[in-house]
Amino acid sequence: MNDASGREPTPVSGASQVVRNVAAMSLAEGVTRVLAFAYNVALMRYLGALGYGQYAFAFALVALVGSAGEWGFGMLTAREVAREPRRAGFLIGNLVIVDAALGGAVLAATVAIAAASGRPPAVLAATAVVALFWTTASVTELLNGVVRGRERLDLEGALSLVEKCLAVGLGFYGIWRRWELPALVGITLAAGLGRTALTFAVVRARFAEGGTELKPQQWPALIREAIPLGLAGILMLSYYRVDMVLLPLLCGERALGVYAAARKLVDALSFVPSAFLNATLPRLSRHAVADPESFRRGALQACKAIALATFPVAGFLSAFAEPLATKLLGQDFAVSADVLRVVAWSYALMGTNYVLWSTLTAADRQVHALRCTAAALAANVLLNLCLIPRLHHLGAAVSLVATEGIACALMCRAARDLVPVHTLPALWLRPGLSVAVLVLTALIIMPHSLIAAALASASAFAGAAFITRAVTPDDWRTAVSGLFRRVSDEATTVTHP
Secondary structure, eight states, X not given: OOOTTSOOOOOOOHHHHHHHHHHHHHHHHHHHHHHHHHHXXXXXXXXXXXXXXXXXHHHHXXXXXXXXXXXXXXXXXXXXXXXXXXXXXXXXXXXXXXXXXXXXXXXXXXXXXXXXXXXXXXXXXXXXXXXXXXXXXXXXXXXXXXXXXXXXXXXXXXXXXXXXXXXXXXXXXXXXXXXOHHXXXXXXXXXXXXXXXXXXXXXXXXXXXXXXXXXXXXXXXXXXXXXXXXXXXXXXHHHHHHHHHHHHHHXXXXXXXXXXXXXXXXXXXXXXXXXXXXXXXXXXXXXXXXXXXXXXXXXXXXXXXXHHHHHHHHHHHHHTHHHIIIIXXXXXXXXXXXXXXXXXXXXXXXXXXXXXXXXXXXXXXXXXXXXXXXXHHHHHHHHHHHHHHHHTHHHHHHHHHHHHHHHHHXXXXXXXXXXXXXXHHHHHHHHHHHHHHHHHHHHHHTTTOHHHHHHHHHXXXXXXXXXXXXXXXXXXXXXXXXXXXXXXXXXXXOOOO
């Protein structure tokens, strides 16, 4: 595809393309997360710890049960479109119908579970509305799989920005008008419906090659192929949310509000690992078929890059936990600082787990990812049941970090014959040393000046990363190449050997 001047876009390497996609998605998501974070802070202050605990319960329950509505179709679509773009139209036309039907079943199951839990009527109504939103979001995720398979994360980011701006704008209006909990949750549903419709129109117009002919006879085969991906996704989401379901049952909704507030600070930055997952999956899927050496090299590059992106963030959140909790959320959430100091380190492990997940899926090892995630979920449930009654919200935080470590170890073992995972500790050593310098600098200077501590710790990390060569000149060249060179929109089809 030529640009306006008639010149061909400059080809870029696979690593540069991944950098470009991660940067585009992270920029869009960064803006939306800032808006959403501001709204959530206002919502916490408006609802208080008890009200926000009810709000978090509705989303956690639906996320735990409703993940079956997506059933792995988004990741399956991304992988298949990356290999054979001509299948996009067929996948869209058939899987949207299957996905919507599964979402309807999940909606009914979620409402039934919420009613059986004995929650107040307002919480039941909010849960039903969130379940409707989750059904539309699962369809959107499927459509996003086509966009990711064509490596157009910039387009996905733009659509996400539109949705978040609408949701946050209406949310602040609802707080100003002092709406009740179900109405506030309904704002999320309205924005989600708008995004689903817009994404469907854009994807069908631009990427639905070969038409959208319905073939119901092939639906069972598609479902069977997606089942391992769907189950693995359900289990991974479960160990991110099961603690938020167990906490109010074992310790009350106020304990959940304290814990959920700290988790919200970490979750607000989860778009970076997600962007790496979505950017590396299509590229690794093509290399896994046609070029195993590039596959191994790309997976290791992704592991190094995600460590450089997530380790310093985890260190910063842990070191500055107290001012973040008290200044941003208010004194009612001061105890959330203890939770944040611990749960921040789950962010560092989460990034590597996302890349390993992408590696296994790209190589058609989704069954291995399923086994690893099932074992991690079992460990998470046991840890939560043992630690929450004793340590309350802090027990949930320790359980989450330990679960991420277990999942990382298991997925490294599953991928050991695909990539040299034994080199990962060496890749983590230099960023880890730089983060240790960041945390020590913050702890020394923070009692004197918060702003000076933030600036000094950032400078200390940059200096340590330079001295230890955590970032090499080749890394900088790859980043610059991905950010400033134009990339062709033409689809690439892999020839299977």
